[in-house]
Amino acid sequence: QLIAEIRRLQCTIDQHSDSSAAANYACIKYWQASRNNTAIRSWLGNAPRPEQAFNHIDQAHNRNLARAYTELGELQNARKLLEKNSDDARQCDLPIETNRNLILLAGVAAQQKHAADAKAYLLQAIELSLQTGLSSSFVRKKSMLKTVYQKIQQDPALLPPVKEKLASLLCLSGINLHTPAA
Secondary structure (H helix, E strand, C coil): CHHHHHHHHHHHCCCCHHHHHHHHHHHHHHHHHCCCHHHHHHHHHHCCCCCCCCCHHHHHHHHHHHHHHHHCCCHHHHHHHHHHHHHHHHHCCCHHHHHHHHHHHHHHHHHCCCHHHHHHHHHHHHHHHHHHCCCHHHHHCHHHHHHHHHHHHCCCCCCHHHHHHHHHHHHHHCCCCCCCCC
16 A cells, blocks of 8 residues: 555655655565566656766666666666666765665676676675675675675685674674575
8 A cells, every 4th residue: 555655646746856766666675575577567667767877866766777677587787787877876986875786786696696796796895885884785685695695704815894894794684604595
């Protein structure tokens, strides 16, 4: 009912682009959880598509697109969009947005079975989180990234601050690396 109300309001009132991005995120998460790919595909037909993502709002819109593509199995589209989003975020010095993009990129690369890329993206995200303080975005992708976390934890070259942040993220996510990945 809440998703239906969000969709109704989106059609009847003018929303700030930031509110629209947040509402679309909620809808996509609901559709993912309910496996409603028809709704996701329909949303994609009218979704905001910023050409440049030089602010947090356009970054959020593009991540919503990437989440939709990921759910529909269009992993190459998701990855291409997230890589562009990351480039735009770096260009404009948006470290939190870069951090969020790297986490999603790690998830997409893991789904594509590109283990080395997934590890590189997630390691960059963990290192950047030492600066940004970001943690919640890691928790949202915990099951998808468990094997990637395992590979990072086994890396003997990890610096102590990265090891500490990794341990903190694993604890927050409730991930026990000594049990098999789901």
